[in-house]
Amino acid sequence: MCFKKKKETKEKKKRARPFKRRFRLVMMDDGNFKEVWSFRLTLGNIVYSLSIIILVFILFGGILMTFTPLKHWIPDYPDAKIRQGIIDNSIKVDSLAQLIDIQDQYIVNLKQILVGDIKTETPSLKSLSENRSEIIDSLNQREFDSIIREKVEFDRQTSVSVLQTPVNQSNISTLQFFPPVKGVVSSTFNSKEQHFGIDIVTKPSSPVCATLSGTVIYKGWTLEGGNVVQIQHTNNVISVYKHNAVILKDQGDYVLVGEPIGVVGNTGEYSTGPHLHFEIWHNGVPVNPADYVSFN
Template sequence: MNLQEKIKSWAEKKYLFVIRREEDFSVISSLSITKLKVGLIMILFFMVCFAISLVLSKSLLASWFDPTFQESENTKKIYALSETIDSLMLEVEAKDRYVDNIQRIISGEALGDTSSAGVPVPRRMDSLEKKNLKPDLFVAGEATQKIVEEFESMAPDERSFERISVSSFTDNYFFPPIKGVVTGGFKPSENHFGLDIVSEENEPVKSVADGTVIISHWTLETGYVIGIQHSNELISVYKHNSVLLKSEGEPVSGGEVISVIGNTGEQTTGQHLHFELWYKGNPLNPQEFITFD
């Protein structure tokens, strides 16, 4: 008998397992099995045990069997603490800027970064935007400088204003900055050089025409203010906003959202938009050019 026949004979050799009663040795059950089946059953049993052990070592018993478990947990905790510290540092810096701005306002100095008070940080213009800018919109003429100085000081005497006729802007189309009810009219004699427009809460404010932002900051009297220089030395001003969405130097299109209506500044008595139009240093009545309802 060669080796192959011996192995075959060994694998196919059968064993009989019999279960008998103790009293009379009668057969209850019997099982016939070969050595090959016994080997396969043992291999399957060890594979199942190994799979169960592997799953347990990565889940319920990971802290006992996985040598990298504790290191991974510590890494997660360190990362979470790092994120918390970064958030706290940003909050502290924002509060420091806010306190610094308050101190500057009290002392009468120029404002610093107001992003911590609710104004988004101005984004940088990319090269394509810079190419599309109209050069003449960035030229601050004498009239423009006069307007900028106007918002930082007392308004000039009404007698110094020249009368501007409606025909000066017959070729211009203006978008309404906001839809609402006009509650305060244009009264230069009472130093009210614009309109007060009441609208819904969080209503977006839009630019009346194409132009460039020349003012975008916060003042004690008028809250968040944004001013836009348009062509022909025309300037539009939007006061008492809750949020400013554009920064100085950014180009805007007619009808583009630039801020959100609000109730900021000491001179406001409720949520509304104070809107002004200036032409060559002179105030205009916006209702002669724009419909607000």
């Protein structure tokens, strides 16, 4: 065993001998061959020194490429501004695609209205009552279920008849408008101040109902109005409902008079509290809703 260990020790020393072999680097004067400078080194020192030098160059190069404009010379280097530009462009393209879809649906709805290819059948009281019951059942899991149930049932019992007779398109005074909400008018119609509707304060989470039967031509979000719904009715009438907390209908849906389309909320920059901003437009001109609807 001792002989075997001595043999292994000799072999290790033999393998390490080239790295311990010493060399002397000498600088001499060519005229008189006098030694000017000398340096002793081994193969191990040479390898160690070269490794340190290479590591220093790698670190120095990495610092230059990271914190200096030299990094832009690297092919396919992902510049931060370029990455942010790609992200911004992707968001804009996605928003434009959604806007185009909405505009296409809006144009289709307008074409149907202009050519008269819209649903004009008048619902019966029985069908309207059944429709409201289905809506109430679908909302019983929400926090505001009891409020909506009480409101819709009260409106069903006290509302005017949904049977409407054809009227002249130039006159909407004979139309029977359904109050979208019941409450107190906090701000009146004033076209001079560009307030083209009225604000009705009511209980939070109260249902917002369609004032007439028609087709939803817009459902979306605006900075000033929050959640907004626009409905196209016959006789070239458009109703607008702003600041909704929730919108219950989608663009293109046909809604019945008195049917819940949203929930009273406080969305949008122009909202100072839970209320509904309600507008009526006839032949492209805003009219005072208070002249046609009673909100008490």
